[in-house]
Amino acid sequence: MTGYRCSQCGRVSLEKPDRCRCGSQALEAIELGGRGKVYTCTTLHAAAEPFEKDLPFQIAIVELDEGPRVTVRIEGNQTSAERQALPVLAADLAGKAVPLIVDGEW
Numbered sequence: 031m032t033g034y035r036c037s038q039c040g041r042v043s044l045e046k047p048d049r050c051r052c053g054s055q056a057l058e059a060i061e062l063g064g065r066g067k068v069y070t071c072t073t074l075h076a077a078a079e080p081f082e083k084d085l086p087f088q089i090a091i092v093e094l095d096e097g098p099r100v101t102v103r104i105e106g107n108q109t110s111a112e113r114q115a116l117p118v119l120a121a122d123l124a125g126k127a128v129p130l131i132v133d134g135e136w
């Protein structure tokens with residue numbers, strides 16, 4: 031997973047912006063570590079095509095250690111006990127399956 035770090039203020043973005051919020055255009059591509067905390071999660075029972083056929087499914091917002099938050103779809107429907115036992119989220123990020131390692135309960 032690639033991110034972009036501002037050389038001026040250190041802010042990390044997932045998408046490469048034309049310039050950072052601080053105004054700097056000095057952005058370097060960095061490899062994100064794939065670790066973070068689950069900010070929130072929920073189970074969807076309604077969705078538009080083409081996701082309707084997969085209902086219900088879980089999504090989460092994970093705050094990566096580098097700062098950016100990513101919305102991910104969690105593969106399989108995990109119970110709360112499984113969530114607490116598994117630090118690894120099998121997640122789908124923009125159509126690409128990525129493992130995310132999360133700290134703490136969620």
Ligand SMILES: [Zn+2]
Pocket residue numbers: 036037038039040041050051052053054
């Ligand atoms: Zn900046």
